[in-house]
Amino acid sequence: MRSRCCRPRAASLGLVFGVLLFSGCGGTLDNTTHVSGTVTFDGKPLPAGMIVFEPDPAKGNRGQQGHADIKDGRFDTRSSGKGVAIGPQVVRITGGDGANPEPFTPFGKLLFEEHTVRLDVSKEPSAFQLDVPSPKHKKK
Missing domain, CATH: 2.60.40.10 (Immunoglobulins)
Structure with a gap:
């Protein structure tokens, strides 16, 4: 049972990491035209x-x-x-x-x-x- 309760937490951390990675952590899109x-x-x-x-x-x-x-x-x-x-x-x-x-x-x-x-x-x-x-x- 313990491994099941940790999967949502790991998935959430992966999602947060992915959003930060693809957002550029600094707004690189603001530096383009x-x-x-x-x-x-x-x-x-x-x-x-x-x-x-x-x-x-x-x-x-x-x-x-x-x-x-x-x-x-x-x-x-x-x-x-x-x-x-x-x-x-x-x-x-x-x-x-x-x-x-x-x-x-x-x-x-x-x-x-x-x-x-x-x-x-x-x-x-x-x-x-x-x-x-x-x-x-x-x-x-």
């Missing part, structure tokens, strides 16, 4: 791609990584459900021509090597306008 915007390549809307926002550890930022697909030059992290940590970010953009997507080339033929920029994300809703320069315009 959604961002949207446009991405151009060589001055034209990027047909297809992905944008990833990573908190910049070199500037002391930590938190959730956010991402979104880019379609016809537009992105919004609400579509992926992955908000972005507030603060300095390393932003990585991958893009393709959008033609003939396949499992290993979901954005079609790649138009450029991964493009990286650094920027700050604030708590207020942010819309970014990012341009990926053509490789022929990059300095060597």
